[in-house]
Amino acid sequence: xxxxxxxxxxDGVVERDLTLGGTTGLLWTAGAAPAPLILVGHPGGLRTxxxxxxxxxxxxxREHGFHAAALELPGxxxxxxxxxxxxxxxxxRRALEAREPVDEIVDRLVLPLVDEAVPEARAALDELLALPxxxxxxxxxGGVLAIGLRLALVDPRVxxxxxxxxxxxxxxxxxxxxxxxxxxxLLLQWDDEWNDRQAALDVFDAIGSAEKTLHANLGGHxxxxxxxxxxxxxxxxxxxx
Amino acid sequence: xxxxxxxxxxDGVVERDLTLGGTTGLLWTAGAAPAPLILVGHPGGLRTxxxxxxxxxxxxxREHGFHAAALELPGxxxxxxxxxxxxxxxxxRRALEAREPVDEIVDRLVLPLVDEAVPEARAALDELLALPxxxxxxxxxGGVLAIGLRLALVDPRVxxxxxxxxxxxxxxxxxxxxxxxxxxxLLLQWDDEWNDRQAALDVFDAIGSAEKTLHANLGGHxxxxxxxxxxxxxxxxxxxx
Numbered sequence: 001x002x003x004x005x006x007x008x009x010x011d012g013v014v015e016r017d018l019t020l021g022g023t024t025g026l027l028w029t030a031g032a033a034p035a036p037l038i039l040v041g042h043p044g045g046l047r048t049x050x051x052x053x054x055x056x057x058x059x060x061x062r063e064h065g066f067h068a069a070a071l072e073l074p075g076x077x078x079x080x081x082x083x084x085x086x087x088x089x090x091x092x093r094r095a096l097e098a099r100e101p102v103d104e105i106v107d108r109l110v111l112p113l114v115d116e117a118v119p120e121a122r123a124a125l126d127e128l129l130a131l132p133x134x135x136x137x138x139x140x141x142g143g144v145l146a147i148g149l150r151l152a153l154v155d156p157r158v159x160x161x162x163x164x165x166x167x168x169x170x171x172x173x174x175x176x177x178x179x180x181x182x183x184x185x186l187l188l189q190w191d192d193e194w195n196d197r198q199a200a201l202d203v204f205d206a207i208g209s210a211e212k213t214l215h216a217n218l219g220g221h222x223x224x225x226x227x228x229x230x231x232x233x234x235x236x237x238x239x240x241x
Numbered sequence: 242x243x244x245x246x247x248x249x250x251x252d253g254v255v256e257r258d259l260t261l262g263g264t265t266g267l268l269w270t271a272g273a274a275p276a277p278l279i280l281v282g283h284p285g286g287l288r289t290x291x292x293x294x295x296x297x298x299x300x301x302x303r304e305h306g307f308h309a310a311a312l313e314l315p316g317x318x319x320x321x322x323x324x325x326x327x328x329x330x331x332x333x334r335r336a337l338e339a340r341e342p343v344d345e346i347v348d349r350l351v352l353p354l355v356d357e358a359v360p361e362a363r364a365a366l367d368e369l370l371a372l373p374x375x376x377x378x379x380x381x382x383g384g385v386l387a388i389g390l391r392l393a394l395v396d397p398r399v400x401x402x403x404x405x406x407x408x409x410x411x412x413x414x415x416x417x418x419x420x421x422x423x424x425x426x427l428l429l430q431w432d433d434e435w436n437d438r439q440a441a442l443d444v445f446d447a448i449g450s451a452e453k454t455l456h457a458n459l460g461g462h463x464x465x466x467x468x469x470x471x472x473x474x475x476x477x478x479x480x481x482x
Contacts, residue, residue: 190446190455201442204457205431211466214431216445216455225452227479231472238468 001127013061015054018069021123023079025071026054030061034135036159036240037128038068039121039151041143044076056141056229064233066240067133071124073144074116082116085109092168103171110146111170118150125157139236142187145203146173152182160239162187162232164224165214167199174206183211185235187228192221242368254302256295259310262364264320266312267295271302275376277400277481278369279309280362280392282384285317297382297470305474307481308374312365314385315357323357326350333409344412351387352411359391366398380477383428386444387414393423401480403428403473405465406455408440415447424452426476428469433462 001020009015016027026046038060042049057068075082088109095102129136140148140161146169152161153176165188186204190197204214213235217225242261250256257268267287279301283290298309316323329350336343370377381389381402387410393402394417406429427445431438445455454476458466 188455190453210459212431212459213466214429214455214457216457218451218453225454227475230475234468234471 009058011058011062013058020071020127021120023072023074023120023124024077025069025124026050026057027128028054028057028061028068029133030065030067032133033065034133035065035067036135036137036139036236037125038066038139038141038236039125039143039158040068040070040141041148042070042073043144044073046070046072046077056232059229060141060233060236063230064237064241066139066236068141069124069128071121073147074113074120082112085113102168106168107170107172110144110168111172113144114146114150114170114173117144117147118154121147121151122155125155129157137240139240141232141236145169149173149177149180149203149207152184153177153180158182160236161185162235165189165192165195165200165203167196167203169199169203174203177203177206178208180208182209183235183239184209185213185215185232187224188214188216189221189223190216190218194221250299252299252303254299261312261368262361264313264315264361264365265318266310266365267291267298268369269295269298269302269309270374271306271308273374274306275374276306276308277376277378277380277477278366279307279380279382279477280366280384280399281309281311281382282389283311283314284385285314287311287313287318297473300470301382301474301477304471305478305482307380307477309382310365310369312362314388315354315361323353326354343409347409348411348413351385351409352413354385355387355391355411355414358385358388359395362388362392363396366396370398378481380481382473382477386410390414390418390421390444390448393425394418394421399423401477402426403476406430406433406436406441406444408437408444410440410444415444418444418447419449421449423450424476424480425450426454426456426473428465429455429457430462430464431457431459435462 004017006016014029018025040053040057053070060066092105137159138157142164145166148163152158160183162185244257246258255270259266281294281298294311301307333346378400379398383405386407389404393399401424403426
């Protein structure tokens with residue numbers, strides 16, 4: 001892991017640019033005391049998503065003393081595009097407009113991303129959790145739903161996950177999440193213009209965890225109400241402290 | 242309004258037994274300072290439901306300084322049974338077991354209860370809100386869903402409602418709640434053995450309020466997780482303070 005730059009933000013949180021495990025990322029630390037790490041997700045393109053990702057990360061650090069990190073996804077930002085992704089994305093758009101089934105296209109688009117992003121995130125966690133201020137436990141926060149579900153399933157360091165409901169979850173990952181055991185809080189935008197509500201409810205239904213909560217709010221894809229951030233914080237405190 | 246008994250509880254909350262507006266009730270006050278009132282609902286039978294109702298009421302008083310009240314419902318507790326209710330209840334049980342449609346029976350069972358309970362609750366609110374420690378705003382918390390929806394629609398003193406999702410909502414009340422404007426937080430038990438999940442989701446969908454949130458949790462009818470009480474408290478603080 002290399003720290004390429006570092007700054008002290010006005011809320012006392014230290015923000016660092018990193019290269020680690022074959023990707024780039026950001027780390028926000030709340031202090032030197034050992035604390036859990038929140039991995040803040042995004043749809044890819046960390047530079048564009050920075051305000052939203054940093055807002056969540058700094059909230060967790062400031063309010064609860066958690067550290068937070070975000071990683072660039074395969075094929076996003078300055079990284080080379082993933083083979084076949086552009087074509088699959090165009091196929092998905094066409095199928096959605098024509099109201100045709102999308103399962104096969106979602107598998108083709110999202111499954112290779114999950115297969116690549118999850119081992120990469122785990123390698124990054126190996127490096128991040130070696131830092132002296134890391135307590136060892138990890139919470140997943142948002143990002144690509146299928147990546148969060150797979151990571152929470154396969155990595156025992158992940159103890160809790162706040163995820164954003166989407167309907168573009170490969171069938172294999174939906175099946176896998178029946179074996180999930182970590183507590184999950186799933187946010188669903190009731191009028192999400194990009195995701196199918198019933199498919200998202202089906203994903204919630206499939207999650208095997210004994211503690212799972214769905215928070216559905218009125219509004220479109222980007223309209224998650226501000227108060228959900230505080231409830232995500234409370235959820236992480238409940239499960240990581 | 243008559244206070245028939247009064248006691249100071251060990252958390253400093255004062256609990257009073259009341260007769261008011263043709264029914265009986267309980268009032269919990271958190272102090273002399275003017276504060277909003279939370280009306281804590283229940284399915285009827287306040288004596289049986291006391292531990293659960295008093296637990297919620299005292300939490301709101303202790304944690305947030307809200308006053309709280311609960312009212313006996315028409316036909317419940319020591320009150321005379323409502324005409325036709327026993328028969329309708331038996332019909333409902335039969336229809337549910339036979340997996341037959343229940344809309345007509347729900348209308349026959351629940352609509353007269355709503356028509357009687359809501360004016361009664363409003364009359365009780367008139368008396369309660371005349372007390373010097375009442376600030377004027379009211380939050381509805383739980384109880385019979387159709388009563389909460391109607392009360393939140395017709396009484397402008399109700400500014401926020403935390404409701405427990407059920408599927409036994411008369412069709413007229415589902416239609417009415419498209420005109421609702423107060424913020425609603427709806428709790429749904431995902432595996433509720435007494436309520437139909439899709440019908441409950443349809444009620445959530447019908448609610449017209451610009452701020453509405455569904456909290457769905459794994460578990461059966463009586464398995465609402467303890468942390469939902471804190472989230473209900475935060476919701477009332479957001480809207481009543």
